Amino acid sequence: MALDDRKTDFKFVGTRPDRPDGLDKVTGRAKFGADMYAPGMLHGAILRSPHAHARIVKIDTSKAEALKDVKAVVTRADFSDEVEFKPGLEGEFWNVLENVMAGEKALYDGHAVAAVAATSALAARDALKLIEVEYEVLPHVTDVDKAMEPDAPVIREGAADYSVPEGMHPNVVRYHESGHGDVEAGFAEADLVIEDHFDTEATHQGYIEPHACLAMLGNDGKGELWCCTQGHWIVQKTCAALLGIETSQLRVTASEIGGGFGGKTTVFIEPVALALSRKANRPVKLVMSRSEVFRATGPTASASMDVKIGMKKDGTITAAQGVFRLQGGAFPGAPGDFTAMCAFAPYNLTNVRQVGYDVMTNRPKQAAYRAPGAPMGAFAVESVIDELCNQLGLDPIDVRLKNAAREGTKASYGPRYPRIGLVETLEAAKAHPHYSAPLKPGQGRGISCGFWFNHGGETSVSLALSEDGSAQVMVGTPDIGGSRASMALMAAEVLGIPYENIRVTVADTATLGYNDVSHGSRVTYASGLATIKAAQNAVEKLCERAAAKWGIPVDAVKWENGCAVPSGPNAGDFDPLPIAEITADMGRTGGPISGHFEATPEGAGVSFGTHIVDAEVDRETGKTTITRYTVIQDAGKAIHPTYVEGQFQGGAAQGIGWALNEEYIYGEDGRLQNAVFLDYRIPVASDLPMIDTVIVEVPNPGHPFGVRGVGETGIVPPLAAIANAVSNAAGVRMRQLPMSPPRVLAALKGDG
Amino acid sequence: MSKIHVTTTVNGDEVDFLCDPRETLLDCLRDRLNLTGAKEGCGTGDCGACSVTLDGRLVCSCLVLGVEAEGKEIGTVEGIADGDVLHPLQKKFIEYAALQCGVCTPGILVAAKALLEKNPDPTEEEVRYWLAGNLCRCTGYDKIIRAVMDTAAELREAV
Ligand code: FES
Numbered sequence: 001m002a003l004d005d006r007k008t009d010f011k012f013v014g015t016r017p018d019r020p021d022g023l024d025k026v027t028g029r030a031k032f033g034a035d036m037y038a039p040g041m042l043h044g045a046i047l048r049s050p051h052a053h054a055r056i057v058k059i060d061t062s063k064a065e066a067l068k069d070v071k072a073v074v075t076r077a078d079f080s081d082e083v084e085f086k087p088g089l090e091g092e093f094w095n096v097l098e099n100v101m102a103g104e105k106a107l108y109d110g111h112a113v114a115a116v117a118a119t120s121a122l123a124a125r126d127a128l129k130l131i132e133v134e135y136e137v138l139p140h141v142t143d144v145d146k147a148m149e150p151d152a153p154v155i156r157e158g159a160a161d162y163s164v165p166e167g168m169h170p171n172v173v174r175y176h177e178s179g180h181g182d183v184e185a186g187f188a189e190a191d192l193v194i195e196d197h198f199d200t201e202a203t204h205q206g207y208i209e210p211h212a213c214l215a216m217l218g219n220d221g222k223g224e225l226w227c228c229t230q231g232h233w234i235v236q237k238t239c240a241a242l243l244g245i246e247t248s249q250l251r252v253t254a255s256e257i258g259g260g261f262g263g264k265t266t267v268f269i270e271p272v273a274l275a276l277s278r279k280a281n282r283p284v285k286l287v288m289s290r291s292e293v294f295r296a297t298g299p300t301a302s303a304s305m306d307v308k309i310g311m312k313k314d315g316t317i318t319a320a321q322g323v324f325r326l327q328g329g330a331f332p333g334a335p336g337d338f339t340a341m342c343a344f345a346p347y348n349l350t351n352v353r354q355v356g357y358d359v360m361t362n363r364p365k366q367a368a369y370r371a372p373g374a375p376m377g378a379f380a381v382e383s384v385i386d387e388l389c390n391q392l393g394l395d396p397i398d399v400r401l402k403n404a405a406r407e408g409t410k411a412s413y414g415p416r417y418p419r420i421g422l423v424e425t426l427e428a429a430k431a432h433p434h435y436s437a438p439l440k441p442g443q444g445r446g447i448s449c450g451f452w453f454n455h456g457g458e459t460s461v462s463l464a465l466s467e468d469g470s471a472q473v474m475v476g477t478p479d480i481g482g483s484r485a486s487m488a489l490m491a492a493e494v495l496g497i498p499y500e501n502i503r504v505t506v507a508d509t510a511t512l513g514y515n516d517v518s519h520g521s522r523v524t525y526a527s528g529l530a531t532i533k534a535a536q537n538a539v540e541k542l543c544e545r546a547a548a549k550w551g552i553p554v555d556a557v558k559w560e561n562g563c564a565v566p567s568g569p570n571a572g573d574f575d576p577l578p579i580a581e582i583t584a585d586m587g588r589t590g591g592p593i594s595g596h597f598e599a600t601p602e603g604a605g606v607s608f609g610t611h612i613v614d615a616e617v618d619r620e621t622g623k624t625t626i627t628r629y630t631v632i633q634d635a636g637k638a639i640h641p642t643y644v645e646g647q648f649q650g651g652a653a654q655g656i657g658w659a660l661n662e663e664y665i666y667g668e669d670g671r672l673q674n675a676v677f678l679d680y681r682i683p684v685a686s687d688l689p690m691i692d693t694v695i696v697e698v699p700n701p702g703h704p705f706g707v708r709g710v711g712e713t714g715i716v717p718p719l720a721a722i723a724n725a726v727s728n729a730a731g732v733r734m735r736q737l738p739m740s741p742p743r744v745l746a747a748l749k750g751d752g
Numbered sequence: 753m754s755k756i757h758v759t760t761t762v763n764g765d766e767v768d769f770l771c772d773p774r775e776t777l778l779d780c781l782r783d784r785l786n787l788t789g790a791k792e793g794c795g796t797g798d799c800g801a802c803s804v805t806l807d808g809r810l811v812c813s814c815l816v817l818g819v820e821a822e823g824k825e826i827g828t829v830e831g832i833a834d835g836d837v838l839h840p841l842q843k844k845f846i847e848y849a850a851l852q853c854g855v856c857t858p859g860i861l862v863a864a865k866a867l868l869e870k871n872p873d874p875t876e877e878e879v880r881y882w883l884a885g886n887l888c889r890c891t892g893y894d895k896i897i898r899a900v901m902d903t904a905a906e907l908r909e910a911v
């Protein structure tokens with residue numbers, strides 16, 4: 001879309017109305033994944049491997065099957081045998097199937113090996129205890145560096161794709177290398193070069209709603225599935241493949257979703273519930289427990305990283321290089337490529353080189369988590385930049401401004417940037433009172449920038465006008481954080497009718513064309529763009545009806561404030577024709593009026609943010625308290641600013657947890673040690689300060705209203721910003737996350 | 753296992769149900785009484801999504817057995833509004849966008865209402881500590897705390 005036809009004055013966009021689903025959400029009547037029931041419904045439960053790596057010698061289900069209350073037991077044999085194994089991500093259906101139900105081997109603690117459906121949840125759990133599994137325990141590995149060593153146990157031969165150089169361990173399954181210039185020459189030009197090693201542990205998305213679904217599948221291959229998901233079309237496609245049925249015969253309805261953050265972009269229990277239902281010929285409800293969520297879904301990748309950056313005395317970066325090793329569990333998919341591509345993306349670099357590894361271990365299959373891969377890389381890179389600033393005595397914002405990417409900069413990962421807003425976020429940070437506020441003794445301040453690509457993706461939206469002139473909008477992207485409100489605002493803007501006259505529904509897979517999942521910060525961008533286009537499509541038809549009524553050409557009619565009006569003095573003298581008058585007659589003037597849009601928008605528009613954090617370190621206990629936090633991020637155009645702020649605040653809070661507390665802890669036996677919220681501690685209300693936000697608006701040339709996605713960038717800067725604040729407060733560089741009290745204490749004592 | 757007959761009061765209505773003695777109050781509310789407002793986020797007393805009041809006391813219903821409800825008075829999110837009139841907390845939560853996904857909201861509303869009944873003039877710190885047992889992964893708590901503080905102020909003015 002050209003810049004010149006982009007709208008800049010808005011009537012509805014940028015206002016803060018109540019969300020349309022507010023009443024449902026505050027009264028308890030909103031239906032989430034586990035809130036659906038069906039007549040004759042059975043309850044499912046899944047048996048999981050207690051071993052990190054084991055050959056499954058035999059599964060004897062006969063005792064469980066003999067129970068009166070048990071109506072079905074399934075194992076891998078109950079899924080399609082036509083899903084093909086292929087290297088890397090090419091055979092992703094096979095990877096998902098293998099994750100959903102183990103085949104020959106259990107690959108991690110918590111890997112599903114069998115499932116039952118029984119007349120009650122308690123009966124199903126009791127029945128699991130009667131399933132006998134004979135395991136031959138194999139050597140395991142859960143650490144990314146150890147998994148790359150020559151003698152590491154091999155998770156799966158043949159999983160590496162074409163990108164992996166010869167001679168690497170078979171656990172290295174994908175490889176990425178990119179950059180430009182001559183880094184060695186660049187380092188030679190530098191006044192100071194710092195090279196350092198950084199580690200981050202895996203964290204979980206931590207959505208409060210565990211995965212839940214209600215499935216019905218008959219022997220005729222027709223099915224119905226209700227589930228909490230970020231994208232029901234991908235659920236439909238994947239479940240159909242895993243069960244060997246036709247995609248269109250499975251109707252999937254997305255429930256309200258209790259958080260996802262990337263973790264609900266794939267399937268875990270849905271195919272299992274469908275298989276149980278097919279076998280029992282009754283509806284089956286399957287709900288995960290919290291420890292199942294921790295052991296078998298999510299988490300994000302853990303990372304081991306080496307970063308080297310050269311800088312001149314004036315702050316100019318002369319060269320940058322990074323090696324990023326990401327562990328993604330027992331399957332290909334760890335976003336080593338994204339980590340590498342995002343790490344240096346905020347900067348205009350002449351010489352840059354980045355390498356990413358995707359490494360398999362005996363852990364659960366990693367899933368996307370808000371800007372997958374980017375926070376880890378930013379942690380390493382922005383820590384080194386902070387150290388360079390400290391040692392050269394330079395202001396961290398000035399240095400970032402000096403090197404900041406702008407419109408036309410060749411990005412570290414290849415393309416040239418169109419209009420972007422990094423400089424604007426840095427300038428806003430510098431001008432913010434937080435940046436000049438005095439610090440108390442024991443406190444430190446940290447800064448970091450962050451980058452995320454954002455995503456468009458396949459999108460369908462359908463808009464239908466009712467005869468009273470109100471509008472219903474059908475979108476296919478589940479509403480995770482208020483997107484119904486932003487869709488209604490954008491439709492109101494185009495149609496010129498009040499926000500309240502628009503009802504936005506998340507349609508099921510049978511009532512709308514394909515939609516990619518709600519991920520990649522794509523909803524407000526892509527579904528928003530599609531809603532605008534669908535509304536414009538309807539407006540064209542409204543204008544046609546008005547033109548026919550007035551007997552003038554359609555190009556002599558324009559749409560203004562919810563009415564058709566003559567486009568100029570020469571078009572004729574007619575009173576404005578309101579939408580409701582046109583729709584009241586539509587049955588007689590040509591039939592129902594609807595608007596559609598189906599496409600894959602490509603102009604998502606990258607997004608940058610800058611965070612400022614103050615941290616206080618207790619030198620006796622090693623405990624860190626965040627005393628002040630400010631998020632500054634480019635939203636392109638904030639459709640509903642309150643929900644944009646909410647995305648910024650939520651991302652920052654998750655980043656605080658990742659930086660300070662959250663981690664997957666594995667024992668020597670390869671078992672997860674902290675699979676409950678008491679031991680895997682996400683931030684609680686008393687851990688956090690208010691989180692200030694500044695919305696920067698540098699319009700995205702790829703969206704009619706200038707929107708950039710805002711959901712993900714907010715989690716990219718916090719790890720580094722907090723590490724920089726803690727390092728500055730403690731007087732020692734923190735190189736490993738989380739910065740839990742024991743780790744900070746060790747660093748203070750000099751043995752970190 | 754044979755089932756036990758329980759008679760109790762939920763949101764002012766007398767109800768009865770049959771349950772397995774191992775079933776939690778949360779499961780009974782949801783599966784036996786169709787009150788799905790309370791959610792299970794953990795089942796171990798750590799997330800507060802299942803918060804209800806039992807004879808006026810704030811509890812995690814996942815840690816209470818269904819049979820313990822015998823003769824008690826239970827309050828859930830479904831009983832917070834007075835008919836079609838929302839409780840001020842409910843209005844403020846919508847106004848402040850104190851929810852994104854909304855799955856923590858029922859528990860937080862029940863907990864916040866219990867706080868304001870005990871302490872009509874809480875400090876920010878008191879609100880944060882009172883709600884420390886209610887996890888929210890979406891909002892960073894900022895807008896939740898503001899909504900609760902503002903409701904408290906409004907309720908004080910109304911007295
Ligand atoms: S479900 Fe009861 S505290 Fe989490």
Ligand code: FES
Nearest residue numbers: 852856888889890
């Ligand atoms: S709004 Fe999603 S967990 Fe609180």
